[in-house]
Amino acid sequence: MECHRLPDARNCLPGHRRGQKSYKRCMLLTFLGTSSGTPTLARNVTAIALQLPQRSSLWLFDCGEGTQHQVLRTPLRLSQLEKIFFTHLHGDHLFGTVGLLASRALGGAGTTPVTLYGPPGLQEYVKATLRYSDTHINYPIHFQTVEPGLIASSDGFTVLANSLKHRIPAFGYSVIEDDQPGHFDAERAAALGVPFGPLYGQLKSGQSITLADGRVIDGRTLVGPARRGRKLTYCSDTIYTRQAVELALNADVLVHEATFLTSELNLAERALHSTAAMAAQVASEARVGQLILTHFSPRYENCPAAIRAEAEAIFPNVLLAEDFWRFEIQAKAASI
Amino acid sequence: MECHRLPDARNCLPGHRRGQKSYKRCMLLTFLGTSSGTPTLARNVTAIALQLPQRSSLWLFDCGEGTQHQVLRTPLRLSQLEKIFFTHLHGDHLFGTVGLLASRALGGAGTTPVTLYGPPGLQEYVKATLRYSDTHINYPIHFQTVEPGLIASSDGFTVLANSLKHRIPAFGYSVIEDDQPGHFDAERAAALGVPFGPLYGQLKSGQSITLADGRVIDGRTLVGPARRGRKLTYCSDTIYTRQAVELALNADVLVHEATFLTSELNLAERALHSTAAMAAQVASEARVGQLILTHFSPRYENCPAAIRAEAEAIFPNVLLAEDFWRFEIQAKAASI
Numbered sequence: 001m002e003c004h005r006l007p008d009a010r011n012c013l014p015g016h017r018r019g020q021k022s023y024k025r026c027m028l029l030t031f032l033g034t035s036s037g038t039p040t041l042a043r044n045v046t047a048i049a050l051q052l053p054q055r056s057s058l059w060l061f062d063c064g065e066g067t068q069h070q071v072l073r074t075p076l077r078l079s080q081l082e083k084i085f086f087t088h089l090h091g092d093h094l095f096g097t098v099g100l101l102a103s104r105a106l107g108g109a110g111t112t113p114v115t116l117y118g119p120p121g122l123q124e125y126v127k128a129t130l131r132y133s134d135t136h137i138n139y140p141i142h143f144q145t146v147e148p149g150l151i152a153s154s155d156g157f158t159v160l161a162n163s164l165k166h167r168i169p170a171f172g173y174s175v176i177e178d179d180q181p182g183h184f185d186a187e188r189a190a191a192l193g194v195p196f197g198p199l200y201g202q203l204k205s206g207q208s209i210t211l212a213d214g215r216v217i218d219g220r221t222l223v224g225p226a227r228r229g230r231k232l233t234y235c236s237d238t239i240y241t242r243q244a245v246e247l248a249l250n251a252d253v254l255v256h257e258a259t260f261l262t263s264e265l266n267l268a269e270r271a272l273h274s275t276a277a278m279a280a281q282v283a284s285e286a287r288v289g290q291l292i293l294t295h296f297s298p299r300y301e302n303c304p305a306a307i308r309a310e311a312e313a314i315f316p317n318v319l320l321a322e323d324f325w326r327f328e329i330q331a332k333a334a335s336i
Numbered sequence: 337m338e339c340h341r342l343p344d345a346r347n348c349l350p351g352h353r354r355g356q357k358s359y360k361r362c363m364l365l366t367f368l369g370t371s372s373g374t375p376t377l378a379r380n381v382t383a384i385a386l387q388l389p390q391r392s393s394l395w396l397f398d399c400g401e402g403t404q405h406q407v408l409r410t411p412l413r414l415s416q417l418e419k420i421f422f423t424h425l426h427g428d429h430l431f432g433t434v435g436l437l438a439s440r441a442l443g444g445a446g447t448t449p450v451t452l453y454g455p456p457g458l459q460e461y462v463k464a465t466l467r468y469s470d471t472h473i474n475y476p477i478h479f480q481t482v483e484p485g486l487i488a489s490s491d492g493f494t495v496l497a498n499s500l501k502h503r504i505p506a507f508g509y510s511v512i513e514d515d516q517p518g519h520f521d522a523e524r525a526a527a528l529g530v531p532f533g534p535l536y537g538q539l540k541s542g543q544s545i546t547l548a549d550g551r552v553i554d555g556r557t558l559v560g561p562a563r564r565g566r567k568l569t570y571c572s573d574t575i576y577t578r579q580a581v582e583l584a585l586n587a588d589v590l591v592h593e594a595t596f597l598t599s600e601l602n603l604a605e606r607a608l609h610s611t612a613a614m615a616a617q618v619a620s621e622a623r624v625g626q627l628i629l630t631h632f633s634p635r636y637e638n639c640p641a642a643i644r645a646e647a648e649a650i651f652p653n654v655l656l657a658e659d660f661w662r663f664e665i666q667a668k669a670a671s672i
Contacts, residue, residue: 167470
């Protein structure tokens with residue numbers, strides 16, 4: 001196959017800075033590893049970070065060997081780590097876990113609890129590794145065994161899981177933001193003579209208020225339409241499955257593994273991995289806004305154009321993840 | 337403490353190329369990780385490679401997380417991996433093991449057996465990790481639980497271990513090359529009229545031969561003095577102990593941990609790690625040729641001059657290891 005390297009960096013810079021109001025509402029992905037099976041010089045094995053700046057929270061999806069090393073090369077802070085969701089327990093998604101948790105404990109950087117979500121066996125693996133290596137973690141670690149359905153719901157976000165189709169039990173995850181109230185037009189309220197204070201809160205929540213001069217202001221006239229919460233879906237490792245489609249339905253962003261090209265369909269079917277075409281098929285059927293492909297076989301190190309072309313033939317909005325790539329999850333256009 | 341970064345690269349290039357006769361007899365160290373506890377941007381956690389080119393063998397000492405990633409950035413080949421010696425089972429010396437073994441198996445790069453030597457628990461850790469992660473290795477892995485004394489002896493090298501003094505069972509290792517026969521002066525043999533063929537072998541082994549013209553040639557006159565085999569000793573993790581001195585006695589090269597400066601003696605004593613002064617004390621008492629310090633606390637990232645100065649006040653020949661540093665083990669001068 002003739003191919004050459006095409007860096008794929010469109011749409012990858014959030015353009016926000018810490019402290020700015022717009023940054024606070026960001027959902028930022030950072031790809032920490034985009035290779036399948038083994039690391040290469042350019043790509044580490046799998047981990048993806050999701051930052052929820054409003055909560056000062058860092059969530060990880062998978063934690064392959066060397067994830068803590070990758071984090072060192074980013075602005076991410078392990079002290080903010082709150083949750084790790086494991087898709088499955090293959091080593092290239094798992095072997096960085098205990099080292100990362102231990103480094104978070106050293107030097108007092110992280111003291112808040114971390115919850116690990118994953119298939120049966122995760123807790124036993126982590127506890128055995130801690131025991132054999134005499135590793136002591138100075139903050140609580142909680143475990144939750146994942147089953148299809150609701151996984152977690154708190155502080156404005158809900159996490160759902162669904163079973164995928166791999167050689168061992170594997171789960172995809174959706175992170176769904178609560179629907180957001182519409183924009184409150186504070187400038188117009190001030191222009192109407194509403195005095196600063198608690199009346200603004202009543203107007204923001206859609207109530208009517210009466211001013212000192214007798215005028216009645218209906219809060220609903222100052223609040224824009226409610227905004228649908230954003231939705232991220234992550235599916236890896238899996239061959240094409242309808243359950244990925246169900247999980248990803250209407251997602252703004254779908255991150256899906258694309259280990260192989262269709263030219264290696266026999267390998268994909270044997271190892272229960274996806275081709276780029278399968279990932280695009282899921283994106284198309286689920287009517288997602290943006291498909292991001294990751295988890296590439298090292299054999300395609302220099303062939304992103306072929307992967308993109310195969311996916312774009314089925315679904316138009318395709319990006320290929322690279323290590324250290326940052327991506328802001330934004331609501332897809334309503335027309336899609 | 338006032339300090340600044342001083343790259344330490346003297347004596348670190350072997351100056352040999354594969355295929356040259358001199359290269360074949362090299363014992364080459366490659367430092368793959370020189371930080372203690374956690375990785376930094378400049379230093380990975382511990383692993384050291386020893387190449388024995390004559391045997392096309394690669395041995396590792398410890399295998400911290402990310403060792404396989406470091407190997408990718410060197411000329412080392414995992415297909416040549418033959419043995420891994422573990423000093424102890426703390427994660428920063430251990431957590432790269434199963435990922436490295438799995439990557440060696442993928443793609444058929446490595447098919448020959450690998451033997452793992454280490455404290456009790458090593459086999460259980462590796463087998464549990466393979467089981468939880470459903471990792472299948474397509475070559476034999478052997479395990480040997482280490483006790484003080486003879487560990488391995490074959491093909492010209494002997495490995496000894498001795499107990500060190502750390503928070504969990506820990507061992508230092510010495511690799512001792514068999515003594516080598518003296519140089520055979522083939523040019524002089526030819527000048528004396530010895531016909532090419534099996535007579536050269538007899539002369540090389542010190543026998544006398546009788547030529548066709550009746551002259552008797554004493555092989556011992558054509559063979560130089562025997563050369564003492566080289567000796568490498570590696571001690572980590574440990575606070576100062578006489579057992580390290582016994583193990584390192586008369587070594588050509590001692591690689592010793594130096595996690596702290598004496599200014600943090602209380603930390604060293606609490607964690608049972610060495611100061612640079614302790615490492616130098618071992619080198620001095622053992623009368624080694626070259627001391628190489630490694631396993632530096634991340635707090636000294638920019639302070640190699642202070643570490644070197646503390647050690648050099650006690651022992652003159654001190655080098656500070658850096659990641660990707662290569663060092664050829666050579667026989668120390670007889671006078672040392």
